[in-house]
Amino acid sequence: MLTLSRCSDEDRPVSPPTAPYHHGDLREALIEAAVASVRENGPDGLALRDLARRVHVSHNAAYRHFADRDALVAEVAGRVMGSIVDSMQARLATVRTRDPVLRARRRLAATGRGYVDFALTEPGLFRLACASLPAVSATITLPGRDPLALLGEVLDDLVEVGFLTPAARIDAEVTCWSAVHGFSILSIDGPMQGSTAKELTTALDRVLIAIDRSYAATTGTTIGDRDLIG
Amino acid sequence: MLTLSRCSDEDRPVSPPTAPYHHGDLREALIEAAVASVRENGPDGLALRDLARRVHVSHNAAYRHFADRDALVAEVAGRVMGSIVDSMQARLATVRTRDPVLRARRRLAATGRGYVDFALTEPGLFRLACASLPAVSATITLPGRDPLALLGEVLDDLVEVGFLTPAARIDAEVTCWSAVHGFSILSIDGPMQGSTAKELTTALDRVLIAIDRSYAATTGTTIGDRDLIG
DNA sequence: CGCTGCATCTTGACAGTGTCAACATCGGGA
DNA sequence: TCCCGATGTTGACACTGTCAAGATGCAGCG
Numbered sequence: 326m327l328t329l330s331r332c333s334d335e336d337r338p339v340s341p342p343t344a345p346y347h348h349g350d351l352r353e354a355l356i357e358a359a360v361a362s363v364r365e366n367g368p369d370g371l372a373l374r375d376l377a378r379r380v381h382v383s384h385n386a387a388y389r390h391f392a393d394r395d396a397l398v399a400e401v402a403g404r405v406m407g408s409i410v411d412s413m414q415a416r417l418a419t420v421r422t423r424d425p426v427l428r429a430r431r432r433l434a435a436t437g438r439g440y441v442d443f444a445l446t447e448p449g450l451f452r453l454a455c456a457s458l459p460a461v462s463a464t465i466t467l468p469g470r471d472p473l474a475l476l477g478e479v480l481d482d483l484v485e486v487g488f489l490t491p492a493a494r495i496d497a498e499v500t501c502w503s504a505v506h507g508f509s510i511l512s513i514d515g516p517m518q519g520s521t522a523k524e525l526t527t528a529l530d531r532v533l534i535a536i537d538r539s540y541a542a543t544t545g546t547t548i549g550d551r552d553l554i555g
Numbered sequence: 556m557l558t559l560s561r562c563s564d565e566d567r568p569v570s571p572p573t574a575p576y577h578h579g580d581l582r583e584a585l586i587e588a589a590v591a592s593v594r595e596n597g598p599d600g601l602a603l604r605d606l607a608r609r610v611h612v613s614h615n616a617a618y619r620h621f622a623d624r625d626a627l628v629a630e631v632a633g634r635v636m637g638s639i640v641d642s643m644q645a646r647l648a649t650v651r652t653r654d655p656v657l658r659a660r661r662r663l664a665a666t667g668r669g670y671v672d673f674a675l676t677e678p679g680l681f682r683l684a685c686a687s688l689p690a691v692s693a694t695i696t697l698p699g700r701d702p703l704a705l706l707g708e709v710l711d712d713l714v715e716v717g718f719l720t721p722a723a724r725i726d727a728e729v730t731c732w733s734a735v736h737g738f739s740i741l742s743i744d745g746p747m748q749g750s751t752a753k754e755l756t757t758a759l760d761r762v763l764i765a766i767d768r769s770y771a772a773t774t775g776t777t778i779g780d781r782d783l784i785g
Numbered sequence: 786c787g788c789t790g791c792a793t794c795t796t797g798a799c800a801g802t803g804t805c806a807a808c809a810t811c812g813g814g815a
Numbered sequence: 816t817c818c819c820g821a822t823g824t825t826g827a828c829a830c831t832g833t834c835a836a837g838a839t840g841c842a843g844c845g
Contacts, residue, residue: 348823372802383824385804390822394803456686458744473746496761499741500734503762507733514688516703517729531726532733539769578794602831613795615833620793624832 352390354380359401360450368453371398398453399460405450406461407470412446413439414475427552429482434533434553436479437505440472441529444509451509473498483540493543500539504532530554582620584610589631590680598683601628628683629690635680636691637700642676643669644705657782659712664763664783666709667735670702671759674739681739703728713770723773730769734762760784 348354358379362371373394374384391397416439422428444451454461468474480497483489489497511517512525520528533553541548578584588609592601603624604614621627646669652658674681684691698704710727713719719727741747742755750758763783771778 351822373804374802384802385825386823388804388823455740458740459748462744462746462748493761493765496758499738499747499758500762500765503734503737503741504730505733506740507737508729510685510688510736511729511733514692516692518689518692528726528729531723532730535723535730535769536765538772539765542768542772581793603833604831614831615796616794618833 348380348382348386351380351382351386355387355390355397356400356404359397360404363401363449363453364447365449367449368398368456371453373397395457395460398457399464401450402454402457402461403464403467403470405447405454406472407467408447408450409440409443409454409472410470410475412443413472415439416442417479425486426488426546429479429486429488430537430548431553432479433483433501434537436476437501437533437536438529440505441509441512444513445525448513451513455510473502476501488544488546489540490543493540497540501536504536505529508532578610578612578616581610581612581616585617585620585627586630586634589627590634593631593679593683594677595679597679598628598686601683603627625687625690628687629694631680632684632687632691633694633697633700635677635684636702637697638677638680639670639673639684639702640700640705642673643702645669646672647709655716656718656776659709659716659718660767660778661783662709663713663731664767666706667731667763667766668759670735671739671742674743675755678743681743685740703732706731718774718776719770720773723770727770731766734766738762 355376358376359371362375362379371394373387376397377384377386387397391400413436416435417432420428420431420435422431476498480489480494480501484491484494508529512520517525517528530553534550537548537553538550585606588606589601592605592609601624603617606627607614607616617627621630643666646665647662650658650661650665652661706728710719710724710731714721714724738759742750747755747758760783764780767778767783768780
């Protein structure tokens, strides 16, 4: 084997045909490449030099657009947060119930389902978002792209329709987010990995029911355990 | 600055006085060094070569005791799990209540408090355990060293005293573990980082109360919201 | 007591990574 | 038109994990 012939560092940064010296939008291209890479190889597989190769640009070109590696992953993590919001909203859109109380309760459950949907569908990206959570929460999350904010709105509705006591509303984000986030982790990396989709669904139902029941107790609302399912 | 004078690779692996060629128990020394390193610099700061320097041994010596880096961190993560169990048990030991039902409920809360205690006290080690959760759950966790198993016992007690319905017992580990795990994450890396100890305590109380209330509802037990506090 | 086998540790090398400094190139405003 | 600043490139350095080969010392056997 030729020892030096394939030093990957010297990979031609010469672009494919018709590529100008200045890349069209290198910043965006790098982010997209990063998303693809994390999707395939998980957060640990992310390497600036590898991204540069994928985009046909020299290593170091990224430094014109990101201060360092962490800045890049923070940006990607921010986008992932946005995608999580999308996933939650997709589930929210499926709630058609008219009755205000039941509707609000089902919307809370839908929020959780959407969150877990994303974790199960994109485990690599989800792990990245978890691992770089400090960086993300340091960043100003764009309005409408923050899962916790969306959760907060749904919880507010729950108070408005009288299902949730204002006292119990305090720190409710923590409880709810914890439940679905923890469930996601256990599902993709913990003892529940390898479970069938059906098993996961019913387990998640139980978690969501537990939350619902907990809040019903604050106002003394009588509920049925299958209210949230269907 | 002298450019080459400090190539750290050539750091003398010559041991301090009185060190034999064969290290006494290199494996254990490496693990302890790893714990110290993670405690200081977090999971990402962990480097085999750095550990070797700390223990005054050449790089590569670790390979006689661990297949690769991942094996080392898996071992460390396993120990961390054990420490988490210790922390939970420390809290369990403080529950002195006689009344069986209230005792079982408080033991569940104590379990959660112990888990969060560890996360707040040792955020670096806690993050390592989270990040390498897949590796840990692949390993056979030693009996009595598994947080989930301990949680399971406490939950069984809750059924025995009639506070928790057998039906609600199903997947209860997931709900409970998710709640405290998620709370820990939010506290050390999420939007709650920077909160005072008091704020965190009352927030955790609310989470634990929500769980308690949820389970009380399954058997129709009437409870007071301050039962778990004090 | 001496020799030999083997687990343990060391040396040396290679590929890969992030990051800094210096240089090249292009496009748009004076 | 020219020049300057943004963008991209080249080259280097320190650091990492990991493999292959050699050195070393203990333990057990003759």
